[in-house]
Amino acid sequence: MTGAVWARTLTSGAVKGEGKSVTDSAGGRTEEKEIMSNWKVAPAKVAKEDGADWNWRCFRPWEAYKADLSVDLKKHHVPATLSDKIAYWMVKILRLPTDVFFQRRYGCRAMMLETVAAVPGMVGGMLLHCKSLRRFEHSGGWIKTLLEEAENERMHLMTFMEVAQPKWYERALVFAVQGIFFNAYFMGYLISPKMAHRVVGYLEEEAIHSYTEFLKELDKGNIKNVPAPAIAIDYWRLLPDSTIRDVVMVVRADEAHHRDINHFASDIHYQGHELKESPAPLGYH
Numbered sequence: 686m687t688g689a690v691w692a693r694t695l696t697s698g699a700v701k702g703e704g705k706s707v708t709d710s711a712g713g714r715t716e717e718k719e720i721m722s723n724w725k726v727a728p729a730k731v732a733k734e735d736g737a738d739w740n741w742r743c744f745r746p747w748e749a750y751k752a753d754l755s756v757d758l759k760k761h762h763v764p765a766t767l768s769d770k771i772a773y774w775m776v777k778i779l780r781l782p783t784d785v786f787f788q789r790r791y792g793c794r795a796m797m798l799e800t801v802a803a804v805p806g807m808v809g810g811m812l813l814h815c816k817s818l819r820r821f822e823h824s825g826g827w828i829k830t831l832l833e834e835a836e837n838e839r840m841h842l843m844t845f846m847e848v849a850q851p852k853w854y855e856r857a858l859v860f861a862v863q864g865i866f867f868n869a870y871f872m873g874y875l876i877s878p879k880m881a882h883r884v885v886g887y888l889e890e891e892a893i894h895s896y897t898e899f900l901k902e903l904d905k906g907n908i909k910n911v912p913a914p915a916i917a918i919d920y921w922r923l924l925p926d927s928t929i930r931d932v933v934m935v936v937r938a939d940e941a942h943h944r945d946i947n948h949f950a951s952d953i954h955y956q957g958h959e960l961k962e963s964p965a966p967l968g969y970h
């Protein structure tokens with residue numbers, strides 16, 4: 686972020702906490718109940734450039750960015766080694782059930798897949814964090830880079846859930862898939878970070894493909910091009926009259942950046958090095 690000055694003020698005195706909705710069991714009536722605390726850890730009050738209140742607790746203006754839409758969407762890592770080929774075909778096979786389950790419901794598909802996409806960065810970041818502690822060594826910025834990826838993916842989810850509400854059986858599916866995928870990726874990363882990053886690189890290539898299909902359906906008019914959710918406008922610094930098409934464009938650009946980071950990480954391992962030996966691409970969106 687350059688040039689922008691954000692107004693920040695801290696609340697003083699007795700700390701006012703977050704408003705909390707409570708339900709009256711008698712009538713189902715809701716009322717705001719204030720959380721009181723003497724710990725003086727009130728969050729900073731943040732305003733937008735125009736002075737209006739900043740509405741989001743999950744991210745701050747200085748974490749918002751303009752997506753780099755010039756990123757090459759067609760870049761592909763041609764599987765060369767046996768482990769590359771296994772990673773590639775694993776992802777291709779995993780795509781089959783999602784194609785059957787979601788078919789052309791791309792909004793729903795995006796929302797569901799983002800619940801999975803936000804896992805690898807957190808698992809990889811956590812394992813590198815533990816490794817840094819165990820070995821008394823720096824990570825080269827890779828912990829932060831992978832956690833940035835996880836947070837970015839979670840913001841994709843926070844955006845898409847504004848336009849596609851999950852049904853009960855989809856929530857159940859997410860619950861089950863997360864339980865399996867988290868543990869599988871955790872074990873996979875311990876055994877071979879090289880292959881784990883390659884798998885994510887290929888998953889991101891598939892994500893780019895899915896969002897390209899999403900755009901085609903929007904352009905054909907098969908999916909309504911609704912206004913962009915407010916959270917997306919602030920997170921990607923979009924114009925106020927942006928639509929879901931603009932959101933898909935920036936999300937797809939994010940996925941291309943994740944693809945590059947993960948293939949790069951795998952290449953570092955492939956060449957017999959550790960991630961910390963190469964500076965991490967921090968802030969690469």
Ligand SMILES: [Fe+2]
Binds near residue numbers: 799837838841936940
């Ligand atoms: Fe994503």
Ligand SMILES: [Fe+2]
Binds near residue numbers: 802892939940943944
């Ligand atoms: Fe991604």
